[in-house]
Amino acid sequence: MGFEYTIFYFFRNSGKKSSDIKIGFESGDHGDDNRFDGPGNVLAHAVPPTDGRLHCDSEELWSIGAIPNYVDLETVALHEIGHLLGLDHSEVQDAIMFPTIPLGAVKDLHADGVQGIKTLYNI
Ligand SMILES: [Zn+2]
Ligand SMILES: [Zn+2]
Numbered sequence: 390m391g392f393e394y395t396i397f398y399f400f401r402n403s404g405k406k407s408s409d410i411k412i413g414f415e416s417g418d419h420g421d422d423n424r425f426d427g428p429g430n431v432l433a434h435a436v437p438p439t440d441g442r443l444h445c446d447s448e449e450l451w452s453i454g455a456i457p458n459y460v461d462l463e464t465v466a467l468h469e470i471g472h473l474l475g476l477d478h479s480e481v482q483d484a485i486m487f488p489t490i491p492l493g494a495v496k497d498l499h500a501d502g503v504q505g506i507k508t509l510y511n512i
Contacts, residue, residue: 409441413444433465455495463498464497474510485497486505
């Protein structure tokens with residue numbers, strides 16, 4: 390029997406209050422020294438708080454779910470949120486923190502990322 394802990398809370402902020410994470414779609418040179426490169430290659434980037442930027446390249450073909458030649462937004466968001474929480478890239482190919490993903494693929498949490506968070510947050 391195990392215990393479950395909730396250590397992160399995510400809620401939408403109207404933008405009037407400061408927030409730890411700011412998510413947006415951007416393209417090309419968008420003012421943060423991390424220009425996007427159009428379709429393919431770099432899909433998104435994130436910088437941990439207090440910066441808290443999570444940008445997705447608006448020129449990708451985004452989807453929700455596995456659609457051939459599209460990029461699954463939830464998979465990429467999960468990867469980038471991993472960076473926001475402090476995780477680096479993983480060499481485990483099935484891990485959400487593996488640096489690349491084939492078009493049309495969907496990934497979920499993997500023991501590798503879960504263990505990474507447990508280690509980082511000492512839980
Ligand atoms: Zn950016
Ligand atoms: Zn990454």
